[in-house]
Amino acid sequence: MLWPGLVEPPVDITIPPPIVVRTPVLVVFYWMLMSLDYLVLKYESKIPLSKMQVRIVLAIVHVAIPLVIASSRVAANLFFIALPWFYAAYSSLIPVEKYSYREWSESLQYLLLDAPDDKRLQLATRMIPKLELSKQEQRDARIKGAARIGRGVCKLIVMKLIVDPLLPEQQQLSSMLMLPWLHPTSLLLTLLFGCKAYFFLGVADVGMGLQQVSLGVPTVDLFDRPMIAATPREFWR
Structure with a gap:
């Protein structure tokens, strides 16, 4: 380093x-x-x-x-x-010793379930034996999953076509560290690397969207409009 x-x-x-x-x-x-x-x-x-x-x-x-x-x-x-x-x-x-392999595998999906915390906990600890969703809820989950896939692909396209060309080549990265922390170029590159990290998370959007489309189970977004967050709590929500 x-x-x-x-x-x-x-x-x-x-x-x-x-x-x-x-x-x-x-x-x-x-x-x-x-x-x-x-x-x-x-x-x-x-x-x-x-x-x-x-x-x-x-x-x-x-x-x-x-x-x-x-x-x-x-x-x-x-x-x-x-x-x-x-x-x-x-x-x-969680009490894995009480789960069969299938029950344990199913419980993993509840970790990212788009539901209140108490319901996720009850499902994960098998206080509620199974997630029950109506056909309409499954259909809505699949539609939102398809939209998430599209959003993820758009993030990756923006990263590749707009952000990446503005970043220095690999062999030039060490020269960036020679700049003062508050140098305008240093601040700009830090912002661009932050944008790249966010847009790269489009990979997670695509993966979770595919899971949502295939299973019909709603899952939470990893971030909720982080670029306009006013506090760290809002950023990680």
Whole structure:
């Protein structure tokens, strides 16, 4: 990592490159990893570790795996860094030992369900055995899912055609760090990188939209108009 005003980092640690595999292989790998999470949490009473130690081991594994195995596609890497960790953290908080594999898999979709928090909690802990939606609600969810896919595609197009051409080339990024923090160019580039990060989340819109279209289950938006948020709370809502 470069510090402002330095061309060379004060501490230079070389990390070996990851093992690059095709995206379908990565999908299968992470499905197996998440299934292993389920087995570990379901039978953790038989593991000679405390409850906290089991969760620390799971956290270390999920932090280390993306450093070891990756895809050649940036979108796939972003997806697989966040989602398995997200579900592992969620699974560590619910009574997985009471769930069959199918029940556990179904409970994961309730995490992003567009419903009040108390209803999501009741579904996740099986106080409510199953999500019941009318045909009209499923139809509305699929229509909104299709709109989300379109919105995600538009974000990616804007990123590719408008934002990316304004950013410096890869080999010029180090020169950006030599600028003062409040230099106009530095501020502009910081804004552009923030816009790129937001538009890149169109990948998540497309993925969640496909899930919504296929399952007919409404899911929450990751962000609600973050560009006009007045407070950090509004930004993350």
